[in-house]
Amino acid sequence: xxxxxxxxxxxxxxxxxxxxxxxxxxxxxxxxxxxxxxxxxxxxxxxxxxxxxxxxxxxxxxxxxxxxxxxxxxxxxxxxxxxxxxxxxxxxxxxxxxxxxxxxxxxxxxxxxxxxxxxxxxxxxxxxxxxxxxxxxxxxxxxxxxxxxxxxxxxxxxxxxxxxxxxxxxxxxxxxxxxxxxxxxxxxxxxxxxxxxxxxxxxxxxxxxxxxxxxxxxxxxxxxxxxxxxxxxxxxxxxxxxxxxxxxxxxxxxxxxxxxxxxxxxxxxxxxxxxxxxxxxxxxxxxxxxxxxxxxxxxxxxxxxxxxxxxxxxxxxxxxxxxxx
Numbered sequence: 299x300x301x302x303x304x305x306x307x308x309x310x311x312x313x314x315x316x317x318x319x320x321x322x323x324x325x326x327x328x329x330x331x332x333x334x335x336x337x338x339x340x341x342x343x344x345x346x347x348x349x350x351x352x353x354x355x356x357x358x359x360x361x362x363x364x365x366x367x368x369x370x371x372x373x374x375x376x377x378x379x380x381x382x383x384x385x386x387x388x389x390x391x392x393x394x395x396x397x398x399x400x401x402x403x404x405x406x407x408x409x410x411x412x413x414x415x416x417x418x419x420x421x422x423x424x425x426x427x428x429x430x431x432x433x434x435x436x437x438x439x440x441x442x443x444x445x446x447x448x449x450x451x452x453x454x455x456x457x458x459x460x461x462x463x464x465x466x467x468x469x470x471x472x473x474x475x476x477x478x479x480x481x482x483x484x485x486x487x488x489x490x491x492x493x494x495x496x497x498x499x500x501x502x503x504x505x506x507x508x509x510x511x512x513x514x515x516x517x518x519x520x521x522x523x524x525x526x527x528x529x530x531x532x533x534x535x536x537x538x539x540x541x542x543x544x545x546x547x548x549x550x551x552x553x554x555x556x557x558x559x560x561x562x563x564x565x566x567x568x569x570x571x572x573x574x575x576x577x578x579x580x581x582x583x584x585x586x587x588x589x590x591x592x593x594x595x596x597x598x599x600x601x602x603x604x605x606x607x608x609x610x611x612x613x614x615x616x617x618x619x620x621x622x623x
Contacts, residue, residue, distance in 0.1 A: 361392030387420025438463025529555030593617030
């Protein structure tokens with residue numbers, strides 16, 4: 299019988315409950331999907347805790363990315379058929395073995411990309427893509443700072459930024475994680491538990507600072523991140539792993555060199571079918587080429603999602619994590 303992780307009340311990992319569910323047949327424009335692998339992301343913990351409100355209230359099935367096989371297609375669906383391997387990265391409700399969802403949110407997978415790789419890369423990979431190609435179009439010669447460089451998005455930013463010709467500076471919280479970021483393409487890695495990362499960035503760049511800071515950490519790295527950015531450079535805050543930034547000061551942007559700041563999300567970057575296809579195609583091409591590798595470093599059973607959340611929030615994971623139905 300189909301099953302899912304459901305949240306009936308907001309809170310810690312213990313509110314994640316594994317339950318049997320009923321899955322109907324697809325309606326017009328929909329497909330029925332059998333999941334083969336599901337991605338784990340920090341945004342999942344935000345919906346669980348209530349930091350991000352559930353669009354349709356509770357109970358809630360969390361999760362935003364997964365890969366699977368099309369089991370049935372509804373009326374009017376073109377381009378997909380039963381048996382197709384597909385993936386998605388921006389549709390709440392992924393923590394389940396089967397689901398019905400809009401066909402327009404799915405992209406086909408090439409043979410070169412496995413289901414686990416796809417489940418681990420769609421949300422994080424498309425996030426890295428819009429950050430590097432749209433939020434701040436990175437080019438050869440740029441210097442970029444990547445916080446949490448050994449995390450899921452961080453490792454992709456390091457690899458892809460290096461591939462684009464940028465000098466990548468990463469931060470991480472242990473010698474082992476620093477080494478992972480270095481192997482992923484970071485030219486310099488700062489252990490933020492042992493060093494003042496802003497002072498170290500100034501030293502590394504000989505005072506020139508960075509063109510852009512990609513910050514998925516939030517509270518713990520603000521406002522020091524602003525001290526790492528060159529005049530008229532960009533602060534791109536895309537996550538809240540340590541908690542949301544409080545009391546953001548617009549005045550500080552002028553004081554620190556007419557800086558720009560943005561808080562983008564993936565969902566607005568894939569809001570149309572055209573945008574989704576362009577983002578996913580770029581991601582799949584760079585992964586298929588080998589320039590960017592997707593490190594799946596942890597695997598949990600779907601029923602053990604609470605354990606996966608505990609490990610994620612306590613910084614016990616690196617790279618990407620998948621839940622297996």
